[in-house]
Amino acid sequence: MSELDPRWRPLYRRHTAAPDACPTGERLAGLAAGRIWPWQRRRLVAHLTACTDCADDVRVLLDARAGLEAAFAAHHAALKPAAESRPARPWQPLLRPLPLAATAAAAAVALAVVFLPRPDPQTSRQLAGDDLILANDFEISIARNEDPLLFQSSFDGAPDPEPALFKDNFGG
């Protein structure tokens, strides 16, 4: 870390007096505990840069935080030994194979979806007959300036005198 001129820190701190409205102790406590909304945190941090008193208060909390958290955790653990040593329910072992079976089934389905052979488009067309018009055929016919098959939707299959896009049987 690059070192600053040693005079600057006391100089800065001496001239960052407490503004009129410092945040409440609750807010600063929340900041030090890491339990505060991001926009509130930004405003509080901006205040800390300008208020030496609050900056010192929060430094005390941050300095003590690890020790306090360890103390509360140890106390909490000491009060709850019964919960830790509670015997497992007798029917629990019977349920254990179920999640395993469900996971295996889900994995098998996923593998089947990924690896099963997909039908070839040419084969599909043969199976469906010549009535099937695939999007590729439409685009190829447009590219060749051929008479396109433009959504002729009459049921008898007779060609329309004026092919039109999106023509249907309802006068549309």
Add this chain to the structure above:
Amino acid sequence: MESFEALWQRLAGPIRAAVARVRPPDAALDADDLLQEVRIRLWEVYRGDNNSGLSPSYYLRVVNSAIIDSLRRHRSRPAGRDDDAEALDSLPDDAPGPEGRLAAEMQAQRLKTAIDDLPPAYGTAVALYLQGYNVAEIAGLLQCNPDRAHNLTYRAIRELKKRMSECDE
């Protein structure tokens, strides 16, 4: 009550150590008074928590809040007693004179202007550093990882030094 005593024995050490590190012993703060006030606040919450159902994070917040309130209360209290005034008058005054104060004021203004002119992220990082926070604490306050906080602070300090040296020339 026994469990509260055990909890307090665990808590008192870190609080006393942190206060001693950040607020030096000559400040207007008696660590024993502060600890007593925090203990009372914690006991009021603990007494109402019959089943110890409150989470450690809630207790942490209660203790943090009590520490801050106590620190503020002790800051506003004047240091020393009236009968010390005579003894204080006999001590040599090593405070700077009017010219020294004016020079310091101007330099502080220049420093603040230089910080304000930095990019916002740099300005925040270097201001926190000047307030006494270390890199890990800056990372916690800015909610970023320590490496990023280190880089940010390092670059901010370098930039600030450059700008201050330009002002000196």
